[in-house]
Amino acid sequence: MALIELNDVRRVYDLGEVKVHALRTVTRKVELGEYVALIGASGSGKSTLMNTLGCLDRPTHGSYLLDGEEVVTMNRDQRAKIRNKQLGFVFQSFNLLNRTSALENVELPLMYGTKIPARERRDRAMEMLGKVGLADRYHHHPSQLSGGQQQRVAIARALVNQPSILMGDEPTGNLDSKTSREVIELFRELNEEQQITVILVTHDQNVARNAKRTIVLRDGEVVEDTEDFLLAKAALEYDPMLA
Amino acid sequence: MSFFDTVRIALRALLKNKMRAVLTIIGVVIGIAAVTTIVSIGQGASQLVSGEFEALGTNVVLVLPGQTRRGGVRQSGAPTLTAADSDAIGRDCPAVLASSPIVGTAGQIIYGNENWNPKEMQGVGADYLVVRNWELEAGGFFSNTDIDSNAKVCVIGQTLIPKLFRTINPLDETVRVNNVPFRVIGILKKKGANMVGDDQDDVVLMPHTTVRKRINGSPLDTVHAIMVSARSTDQMGKATKEIETLMYERHDVGPTDEADFSVQDTTEIAATLGIITGTLTLMLSAIAGISLLVGGVGIMNIMLVSVTERTREIGIRMAIGARGKDILRQFLIESVVLSCIGGAIGIALGTLASMGATMLINAYKPGTDWPMVVSIPAALIAMGFAASVGVFFGYYPARRASKLDPIDALRYE
Ligand SMILES: Nc1ncnc2c1ncn2[C@@H]1O[C@H](COP(=O)(O)OP(=O)(O)OP(=O)(O)O)[C@@H](O)[C@H]1O
Ligand SMILES: [Mg+2]
Numbered sequence: 001m002a003l004i005e006l007n008d009v010r011r012v013y014d015l016g017e018v019k020v021h022a023l024r025t026v027t028r029k030v031e032l033g034e035y036v037a038l039i040g041a042s043g044s045g046k047s048t049l050m051n052t053l054g055c056l057d058r059p060t061h062g063s064y065l066l067d068g069e070e071v072v073t074m075n076r077d078q079r080a081k082i083r084n085k086q087l088g089f090v091f092q093s094f095n096l097l098n099r100t101s102a103l104e105n106v107e108l109p110l111m112y113g114t115k116i117p118a119r120e121r122r123d124r125a126m127e128m129l130g131k132v133g134l135a136d137r138y139h140h141h142p143s144q145l146s147g148g149q150q151q152r153v154a155i156a157r158a159l160v161n162q163p164s165i166l167m168g169d170e171p172t173g174n175l176d177s178k179t180s181r182e183v184i185e186l187f188r189e190l191n192e193e194q195q196i197t198v199i200l201v202t203h204d205q206n207v208a209r210n211a212k213r214t215i216v217l218r219d220g221e222v223v224e225d226t227e228d229f230l231l232a233k234a235a236l237e238y239d240p241m242l243a
Numbered sequence: 244m245s246f247f248d249t250v251r252i253a254l255r256a257l258l259k260n261k262m263r264a265v266l267t268i269i270g271v272v273i274g275i276a277a278v279t280t281i282v283s284i285g286q287g288a289s290q291l292v293s294g295e296f297e298a299l300g301t302n303v304v305l306v307l308p309g310q311t312r313r314g315g316v317r318q319s320g321a322p323t324l325t326a327a328d329s330d331a332i333g334r335d336c337p338a339v340l341a342s343s344p345i346v347g348t349a350g351q352i353i354y355g356n357e358n359w360n361p362k363e364m365q366g367v368g369a370d371y372l373v374v375r376n377w378e379l380e381a382g383g384f385f386s387n388t389d390i391d392s393n394a395k396v397c398v399i400g401q402t403l404i405p406k407l408f409r410t411i412n413p414l415d416e417t418v419r420v421n422n423v424p425f426r427v428i429g430i431l432k433k434k435g436a437n438m439v440g441d442d443q444d445d446v447v448l449m450p451h452t453t454v455r456k457r458i459n460g461s462p463l464d465t466v467h468a469i470m471v472s473a474r475s476t477d478q479m480g481k482a483t484k485e486i487e488t489l490m491y492e493r494h495d496v497g498p499t500d501e502a503d504f505s506v507q508d509t510t511e512i513a514a515t516l517g518i519i520t521g522t523l524t525l526m527l528s529a530i531a532g533i534s535l536l537v538g539g540v541g542i543m544n545i546m547l548v549s550v551t552e553r554t555r556e557i558g559i560r561m562a563i564g565a566r567g568k569d570i571l572r573q574f575l576i577e578s579v580v581l582s583c584i585g586g587a588i589g590i591a592l593g594t595l596a597s598m599g600a601t602m603l604i605n606a607y608k609p610g611t612d613w614p615m616v617v618s619i620p621a622a623l624i625a626m627g628f629a630a631s632v633g634v635f636f637g638y639y640p641a642r643r644a645s646k647l648d649p650i651d652a653l654r655y656e
Contacts (some may be wrong), residue, residue, distance in 0.1 A: 056562060056649045077566045083649075084564020095559045095653065097257060111244045112564040118248075157563065 001068050002029040003164065003197060004053065009062035011048050011220075019210040022048040023059065024220035030199065032164065035191045038201045039236055040217035046201040049217065050169045053199060054089045055079040067164075084113050088158025088166045092173040094150045096142040101139040102129060102153045102194040109161045128156040132186060150177030155186060166190060174203055184210050208232065244569050246510055253577040256549075264581060267545045270631060271585025272536025272592060278594025279625050281531050284600055285524025286616040292516045302340070302476050303374065304483055305507045306332070306469040306490070322465035323503040326451060328493060329368060329469045338482035340474045343368035344466035346451040348458050353419040354407040361403060362445040364420070366454025366466075374472045382429035388448040393457065398429035400446035419434050423457050425449065483508050534627070538585065539636040546578050546640035557644050558652025571645035578637025579630055586629025590622050 011023040020152040022045045030036055038046050051057035052064065055071055064071045066082065074082070083089070096105045110116050116124075129135050132152040142150050151171060158166055166187070172180040184207050190196045202208050214232035216224035224235035244252075257264045308323040326344045333342035346366035351358050369387045372378065385396050397418065404413055413427045434443040455461050473482035480617070483506050496502050557570055594617055601615045 050649055054562075055629040056653070077568075078560065079566050083562060089562055091653070095555075095562070097556060100255075108560070109563045111248050112560070112566070112569055116246060140608060161564075 002065075003011055003032045003034075003067060004028075004030040005063075005065040006053075007063040007065075007216075009049075009059045009064060010050060011052065011057070012044070012060045021220050023052070025062075026220075026222055028215065028222060028225065030197065033191070033195045035198045035210075035212045036200070037085075037211035037214045037232075038199065038217065039203070039208050039214060039232065041236075044217040045220040046217055047169055048073050048220075050167060050201050054087055054167050055082050056089070070123060080112075083156070084109055085161055086163050086165065088155075088161070088163040090151065090154045090158050090168040090171045092152045092170040094142070094147075094174070096150055096153055096157075098142050101141055102134060102145065105142070105153055105156045106160050109157060113161055125156075125160055125229070127152070129158045134154045146179065147175050148182055151179075151183055153187065155183070159190070159196070163196075165199065168198075168200045170201055170203060172202065172207055177206075180204065181206070200216070205233070244565075244572070247263065249569075249572050249576050250580065252573060256553075256573075256577055257580060260549075263545060265271050267581055268585040268588065270538030270541035271535065271582050271632065272538075272589040274531065274538040274632075275586045275589025275625050275629050276596060277531035278528050278536050278628070279590050279621065280596040280600065281527045282524060282621050282625075283594065283597040283616050283618060284528065285520060286618055286621070287597075287601060287614050288520045288524070289517050290614045290616060292513060292520055300389060302473040302479050302482075303509045304471045304473060304479060304486065305509065306471060306486060307505050308465075309465070309502055309504045311551035320461055322467075323494070324466050324469055325464055326466055328490065329334050329466065329471075331489060331493060332469065332471055332486055333370060336471075336482060336485035338473055338478040338485055340374035340472045341370035342469060342471040343371040343374045344451045345468040345470055346454045346459070348454050348469050350421050350458065352403070352407065352447060352619035354416065357407045359403060361400075361447050362442060364447045364449070364454075366449050366451030366458075367470075368451060371448065371470070374470050374652070376472070377434065378432045380430045380432045380454045382427070384429050385450050390452050393453045395423060395425045395452055395453060395457070396428045396450065397425040398431060398448045399427055400431045400444035401433045401441055402445040403447065404430070420447070420449075423453075423460050425453075444504075480506055494531035535632060539582070539632040542578050542581055542633060543640060545581075546574060546637050547643070549577070550574060550640045550644040553644075554647065554652050554655040557647050557648055561647070562653060567645035570647075571641045572646050574641035575634060575637050579633035580643070581638075582629045582633030583626070586626050589629065590625050593625075594622075 006026050006028045009015050009023055009026045010021070013020040013022055026049060038049065040046050042129050048057070055066075055074075059072060061074070066086065071079065071082065087108060096102075097108070103122070103125050106128055110121045110124060126135065126138060129138050132155055134149060134152055134156070137145060142153070145153065151174075155166070155171075168187075171187075172183050175183060187198050187200065188210055191198045198210065198211075200207060208214055209229050213225070213227050214229055215222055216232050216235040218235075218240075223238075224232050226232050226235075250325075270620060306324060306328070317330065324344070329344040330341045332339055344367065348364045348366065349360075350364060351360050352364075353359075369385060369390060379398070380401070382398070384398055388394075389396055399413060407413070407418065408416065413430060416427050417424050418427060419425070431446070431448075455466075471482065471486060473479045476606060485503075486506050490496075490504055490506075491502065495501055510534055513587075560570060597617075598615055601613050604613045
């Protein structure tokens with residue numbers, strides 16, 4: 001059984017006069033411990049797919065099995081529980097709570113899960129901040145941290161509940177190339193040393209090259225799924241209009 | 244999320260916008276303070292009323308002259324009661340402890356060079372003190388013999404001593420009322436002021452016969468009222484019935500006739516007055532309650548603004564696993580915290596305000612002893628009320644927050 005199984009997943013935005021087919025059909029599997037990059041032109045449906053995988057959004061059609069369980073038919077609370085326990089999500093804009101310390105940001109998922117004593121919660125959050133190299137900045141507020149540091153706090157928050165999958169929608173999109181490389185390195189470490197499944201949406205070829213598998217989307221459909229980055233790059237640059 | 248964490252987060256969110264929180268709280272403070280003040284002043288009023296009736300004497304029933312027909316013309320308050328009625332009531336009604344006729348008068352009392360106009364000058368019977376549950380400080384009271392002989396004796400209240408006698412012992416001194424000399428044979432114990440602030444010790448009591456004949460110069464053999472006390476509070480109803488039956492018989496009132504007297508149970512009057520003060524309090528509280536409602540709307544308004552402003556925060560919390568009810572609770576507790584802080588301050592302010600009002604009343608109406616009532620149950624009810632205002636007006640915004648879609652909330656700018 002694959003960790004993730006998508007079967008004919010579609011997402012249509014009904015805007016009244018027009019219907020936007022953000023995802024036409026996606027059927028794909030991701031195994032435990034994989035490191036997948038999702039690439040594609042702007043508007044190809046990467047974020048839509050990522051939000052679906054992250055249980056933030058529901059497809060309008062199809063089936064999504066996570067660890068063998070159907071997510072599509074779950075209610076809001078059940079999906080909230082999955083987001084809390086099984087998934088860690090990082091965003092392009094970090095999405096930390098402002099005017100709240102790094103430590104408390106990392107503690108947050110532990111507050112919403114099964115009850116843990118405050119002390120243990122703090123210890124676990126501290127440990128996680130240590131792993132992303134920010135132990136000495138635990139009391140800083142997001143506004144007092146650099147973009148790279150903020151994203152590392154966000155990664156610590158995503159991982160504090162020990163999820164099996166770490167997801168990111170352009171997690172390096174707001175970072176300069178140097179800090180971006182540090183964050184990519186962190187993803188690679190997490191994947192290789194802790195066997196955390198990583199799925200990232202990216203525009204950055206460096207990030208994509210770092211992944212073991214690359215899925216290319218075009219107009220809401222998968223047009224390439226390969227472990228060879230050059231093939232993916234070719235598919236990305238292929239322009240059907242010129243063909 | 245644990246309750247403690249939720250409260251902590253709510254407090255922190257409120258502290259981020261101190262000015263706004265303070266302004267919102269003020270709305271609730273005003274409402275709760277108004278309700279607390281009015282309830283506590285109102286309770287003071289009812290205590291005052293019931294206290295007064297206790298002071299009047301325990302278990303007192305009043306028999307008042309009623310309507311009579313003279314040539315088809317109705318006259319109310321016409322002289323229909325006699326001292327003999329009073330004696331009969333005292334003698335023949337088993338539930339009655341004592342009965343005294345009352346003959347009112349007014350005038351100046353003179354001693355030497357001093358003169359004084361007492362508030363109350365009454366002709367009463369020998370059992371008057373028993374009826375009023377009043378005692379003597381010194382001397383004695385007039386007897387039935389004194390009454391029968393129209394004796395020129397009187398018993399005075401404490402207020403008259405400094406006004407007329409200064410340092411002299413009033414007992415056995417002679418005072419003049421309407422040029423009639425009276426010997427002071429007794430001094431009453433101090434009773435204090437009644438509910439309208441009248442000094443009850445500013446009183447002169449004389450035999451009713453003497454007052455009628457020598458001061459009022461009335462040719463009629465009637466008295467103004469009969470004051471009766473029942474043996475106990477439980478017996479008041481019974482006493483009232485017995486008096487009515489006896490009086491019907493004595494005054495020859497047939498079953499279809501209108502009675503020429505009325506019997507009034509003072510506990511009934513007290514109860515009626517209690518209902519009046521209670522209703523007034525309730526009405527004023529309702530008006531004050533409206534300001535609380537306005538405060539509640541203020542909370543709702545600010546919570547709606549807050550939910551909109553913090554849409555992104557809500558999205559973040561949902562993305563990391565907050566359920567709808569976690570969000571609902573967070574916002575609900577925020578509004579309850581607002582209203583409870585407002586409630587606590589409002590109760591404190593209201594208590595201070597009612598203390599101030601009580602002091603003012605007592606200062607402007609000397610002699611009145613308006614009691615200051617700080618009622619713990621009322622404070623608890625006010626607090627509960629404040630909390631429910633928070634829940635009621637916070638629910639809609641909180642519910643709206645909890646129903647947000649995580650993706651929409653995250654995209655919100
Ligand atoms: N809430 C929405 N309502 C309507 N249409 C939407 C909505 N969200 C996305 N779309 C449409 O769905 C399509 C896919 O959008 P999506 O955000 O998944 O693209 P993307 O691949 O992430 O693009 P980018 O690289 O620019 O982030 C686009 O055509 C977009 O206009
Ligand atoms: Mg996108």
